[in-house]
Amino acid sequence: MASYDYDVIFIGSGHATWHGAVALVAAGKRVALVEEGVAGGTCTNFGCNAKYLLDTPFDFIDGLENYRGLGVNELPAIDYRALAAYKKANIGPMHLGLEGIIAQAGVDMLRGHGSLADAHTVVVAGDDGERRVTTEFVVFGTGEHPRRADIPGKELLHDSKDFLDLDDMPGSLAVIGAGIVGMEFASIALKMGAKTTVVEFTDTVLRPYPQAYVATLKAKMEAEGCTFMMGQAVAKAEAAADGGVLLTMASGETLVADYVVEATGRVPNVEDLGLAEVGIEYSARGIKVDDHLRTSVPNVFATGDCVDKRIPKLTPTAEFESNYVAGVILGNPDPIDYPVVPNLVFTLPRISQCGVTVAEAEAAPKRYRVARVPYGQALTFMAKSDKASDFTFIVDEEGCLVGCAIYGVDAGELINVAAMVCNLRLTVADLGRMIFSFPGTTYGFVSMMMGAMRG
Numbered sequence: 001m002a003s004y005d006y007d008v009i010f011i012g013s014g015h016a017t018w019h020g021a022v023a024l025v026a027a028g029k030r031v032a033l034v035e036e037g038v039a040g041g042t043c044t045n046f047g048c049n050a051k052y053l054l055d056t057p058f059d060f061i062d063g064l065e066n067y068r069g070l071g072v073n074e075l076p077a078i079d080y081r082a083l084a085a086y087k088k089a090n091i092g093p094m095h096l097g098l099e100g101i102i103a104q105a106g107v108d109m110l111r112g113h114g115s116l117a118d119a120h121t122v123v124v125a126g127d128d129g130e131r132r133v134t135t136e137f138v139v140f141g142t143g144e145h146p147r148r149a150d151i152p153g154k155e156l157l158h159d160s161k162d163f164l165d166l167d168d169m170p171g172s173l174a175v176i177g178a179g180i181v182g183m184e185f186a187s188i189a190l191k192m193g194a195k196t197t198v199v200e201f202t203d204t205v206l207r208p209y210p211q212a213y214v215a216t217l218k219a220k221m222e223a224e225g226c227t228f229m230m231g232q233a234v235a236k237a238e239a240a241a242d243g244g245v246l247l248t249m250a251s252g253e254t255l256v257a258d259y260v261v262e263a264t265g266r267v268p269n270v271e272d273l274g275l276a277e278v279g280i281e282y283s284a285r286g287i288k289v290d291d292h293l294r295t296s297v298p299n300v301f302a303t304g305d306c307v308d309k310r311i312p313k314l315t316p317t318a319e320f321e322s323n324y325v326a327g328v329i330l331g332n333p334d335p336i337d338y339p340v341v342p343n344l345v346f347t348l349p350r351i352s353q354c355g356v357t358v359a360e361a362e363a364a365p366k367r368y369r370v371a372r373v374p375y376g377q378a379l380t381f382m383a384k385s386d387k388a389s390d391f392t393f394i395v396d397e398e399g400c401l402v403g404c405a406i407y408g409v410d411a412g413e414l415i416n417v418a419a420m421v422c423n424l425r426l427t428v429a430d431l432g433r434m435i436f437s438f439p440g441t442t443y444g445f446v447s448m449m450m451g452a453m454r455g
Contacts, residue, residue: 002120002136006030008329009122009135011114011273014041016141016304016318018098020326022105027330031107032133034114034124038095039102041143043315046161050091051184054083054164055346058191062348063409066385080169080192087164116274119297123274137329140273140287140295140302141322144266144313149176153237156245157262160185166259169194174247174257176234178205180345182263183217187348190224197227197255199234199247201264206345210358213351213407216388221347229255266313268306283308291335293325301325312343340403342419349386350411354419356403361394368402369395371452375444376408382444384409391445393418393452400425401453410441417442421449428453 008024010017013035021031038045057078064072102109110133112126122138124131146159160181169192175182178200189196198205205228206214218228233250240246240256247255268286275281280295281288286308293301303325304318311317317338324336344352361368375382376389383389389408396402404418421431428450436443 004120004134004136006032006108006133006135008032008137008139009034009110009114009133010139010141011122012041012141012143012304012306013039013098013102013109014141014143014304014318015043015315016041016143016306016322017139018102018107018322019319020139020303020322020324021102021107023323023326024329025106027326029329032110032135033102033107034110034112034122036111036113036126039099039109040095042161044098045091045095046164048315049094050087050164051346053087053090055184055188057083058188058348059346059350061191063384063386066387070385078192081167084165084167113272115272116278116280116300119278119299136299138300139322139325140300140306141304141318142269142273142306144268144305146262147265147267148262149234149264151234151236153239153245156237156239157260159262163259163261170258171195172244172257172259173197174199174245174255174260175263176247176260177263177265178202178228178230179263179265180206182261184346185261185263186221186226187346190221190226191348195257196225197229197257199229199232199249199255201231201233203230205230206351208357209345209351209353210392210405210407212358213390213405216390216407217347217349217351220388229253266305268308270306292328293321293336294328301328311338312341314341314343317341340419340422342415344412344415346412349388349408351405351407352411352415353405354403354415355401355422356394358392358394358403358405361403367397369455371395371455373448373452375448378448379444382439382441384441391448393449395453395455399453399455400427401449404449410445414441414445417445418449 007029008031010021011034013033024031110124112124115123117123120134122133172195173189174197175186176199178198186196186198234247235250236248238246244256244258245260270282280297286306287302288308289302303321305313340355342354344350361370371393373391375391376387386409392405394403401421431450
């Protein structure tokens, strides 16, 4: 039997790797993480955590706006500079805490860029040169990076990391892309009073989500002052006379903004990893894997956002895959079985969904029944005065919930309840044996859900 330096080496240290690494060490394996940046990757340091911290006060304010004229006459003002400082103080050192967790668990951290020399040898290229370490198994969890347009003046555009690290909100903001990140950032900027414009190449906003809800959100944002330039492609960027950025569209239209965020999607980190050299298949969509997350080289796995997959590329999905691969290495023979995955957009208000989508259900009326409930109209007080709050339940032929979409109040939390009901195949009788706190949005949500399931 070959003798290796490690049993398992993970390349990357985000949620797609470190959870599995800790589990493997606990099972007695010798494990290392290779990281060229800060521990924890994008979500921990430059993405989800920072966005959630910055967004939360605006979520409160958006909720308070539903009570304007109903006892709430003035809304609090947000000092973005102070909020940004608070973000940096809390999120900035987070990687240090994670490094402590990793070290205490007994996982080695190898600093530098990791790539394969062969199926069992990882080259770690750091500031102090290269070193080669051998391993029985390799797991790639290298994540993604922002897509950047190759246009004149591209150096004037900023990515999501830049926006989340701003010390203050600019007076005007242009967001290129009407996907999740673009719409989330536009929502925050609007609440700060920034003149906000969203530029989108297609004719659709938030394509994966229920378009009835998206239309409601878009109309709300337009009423708050957001401008949408649909069907427009940015052809070039240049410095404007007033110090801002002048964007010129392929159509000839122009737009000037103090700050421009490019949010046109993310690209898997698959380059310079030695994949092709050892025969691992990959494409622009990511590393190709089988139903055990194995690549075309049997001892090499891939997890998280760098994988070519249809399942939503989300932090909890990456963590799920990380733990799954650890189980496979420890002897689990079963293929990966993804549960229903809840996902949401942190717009104001939120849109969330899980399971069978509304579009999928409407395309298969013999298999699914779609029940839309105007919750905010039916139970305004329980919906926290959000009259636009709305639920859509998707029920199969057996009367079980298989999908859900939510617009409005507590959509991010309620979708977790829906996912649990879907995953456990709970029936109306099962839910009837439970007691939920009253009054509250969860109680109202489950009550409406049970009504939909009964038909």
